[in-house]
Amino acid sequence: MSVERLTLLPDLISSVRQGSAVAQIGLGNLRMQLQRNAQGRLWTFPQLAGQAPPRLRLKLQLLDAAQFSIGGARPWRFTGGRLDLNLASQQFRFGGAFRPKGLGPRQTQLAMRVQNSWGRRPALDLRLQLRRLSLPALGSLAEAWPSQISSGEASGSLRLNRQGQQWRCQGPLQLKQLRIGAFSSPQQRWRCGGTSLELKTSPWRWADRRGDAAA
Helix, strand or coil, rough: CEHHHHHHHHCHHHHHHHHHCCCEEEEEECEEECCCCCCCCCCCCCCCCCCCCCCEEHHHHHHHEEEEEEEEEEEEEEEEEEEEEEECCCCEEEEEEEEECCCCCCEEEEEEEEEECCCCEEEEEEEEEEEEEEEEHHCCCCCCCCCEEEEEEEEEEEEEEEEEEEEEEEEEEEEEEECCCCCCEEEEEEEEEEEEEEECCCCECCCCCEEEEEC
């Protein structure tokens, strides 16, 4: 990781709420090379086994566009990034917008907001805004992304929630010019609601076979 500019500002409101000093760190021209650990994760939340977590709160904000890559794969441009890690309350918040460098139209973007709790009541709230996002580019972020996806764009607004082991989702997702091996589809419209997933009638082609699919 490298950074060219660093600022440190007191966060008075958070300091009053938490009862201890909280500062916000600003990062300028940030460059990161991330590597997965032996479990395939980019980070692991601390396990304190009966100990009280430290009263530490870390707040980071990007001062300008950053760049990162995972495992030496295609780099991504990262803007508007904010991170709030509160070990005392065992909560994590993150937000930002991403686009792959050199792949897809200039309008392509993945905006993300995450709220995560990992204490006695683990919970996750993830909100995604996708705008003409190149599907092949996601292979540089997701370790298990299928290599057979050779083309496609995704647009939509999704919200994923997890309470304990229960997952729920909400929102529409549209795929265009999708190609997976010999399968292709010019457009697919999906909608997620609760624990169900609906596919509107969509044309498809598999080699010399054609048809429409819905679910």
